[in-house]
Amino acid sequence: MKLYYSPGACSLACHIVLEEIAIPFEAQRVDIGQGEHLAAPYLTINPAGRLPALEEDGSVLTEATAILISLALRYPEAGLIPKQADRMLETLAWLSSTVHPLYGALWRPGRMFAEEERRGALSAAARAQLPPVYERFAERLGTQGWLAGEAFTLADAYGIVFFRWANRIGIPVSDTLTDWARRVEVRPSVQRALEREGISLWS
Ligand SMILES: N[C@@H](CCC(=O)N[C@@H](CS)C(=O)NCC(=O)O)C(=O)O
Missing domain, CATH: 1.20.1050.10 (Glutathione S-transferase Yfyf (Class Pi); Chain A, domain 2)
Known part of the structure; x- marks a missing residue:
């Protein structure tokens, strides 16, 4: 699993959640301040040029809330969604x-x-x-x-x-x-x- 993040961007939430569920993952920095999100390598991952993106088995998920909910549902033992959600x-x-x-x-x-x-x-x-x-x-x-x-x-x-x-x-x-x-x-x-x-x- 590979998280594309920019320091301090909304991708930080996904970064925290990956750490919470404690699974192995790679954190790939794409610095918005340096314009790296608009350069060719990252645009092949997310053509919209936005962070975060989560890549797994050749598939890419974008939208911070989708990534957060998807991770929490897949790893319920981390307890990141309360019973009354x-x-x-x-x-x-x-x-x-x-x-x-x-x-x-x-x-x-x-x-x-x-x-x-x-x-x-x-x-x-x-x-x-x-x-x-x-x-x-x-x-x-x-x-x-x-x-x-x-x-x-x-x-x-x-x-x-x-x-x-x-x-x-x-x-x-x-x-x-x-x-x-x-x-x-x-x-x-x-x-x-x-x-x-x-x-x-x-x-
Ligand atoms: N709706 C998207 C928005 C993503 C988004 O705009 N991310 C910002 C960082 S917080 C970004 O990539 N900004 C780059 C830019 O504005 O050029 C989400 O919630 O993931």
Whole structure:
């Protein structure tokens, strides 16, 4: 099994989950910052030029949430999907369809508009929407300390990506969310993935 990742990208969630289920896998770095995702070797893996991708036996799976759910279903002993999965699935969908696209608009406004002025306006609008989104994010923690119930699940592995992104661009986050991130950070799986990617949650 081979995971294609870029340091700190949403592929980090899949990286953490592969470490959680503790199966042998290869981690192939494709650095978005260096434009490697748009170069020929990676485009043969995912012609869309997006990370993550998971390759196994000649087949390639893309879309972070699909990879996460597929891995967790195949390795149920890792306990990454709670018995009552509704809230966890809701959180994955919310992160993927609400939070991630705001960063797309912020960081890649050129996908929507050619004109510099409109790009700037789109980025600014996306940036302005993020603080309240992180208030909703904190509310999802509930009382049990994790994003979907009483234990670490796929939602926490995916959510930590967006916590890190908030830190990168200076979006304020609540103490509750920071405490949760510290609980996530100390997991050996998360430590190994962060170390391999050469990143921290806090920079
Ligand atoms: N819907 C895709 C989005 C994947 C995506 O946009 N990944 C980002 C990294 S987080 C990427 O590859 N960006 C490259 C770019 O924007 O050029 C998913 O959830 O996997």
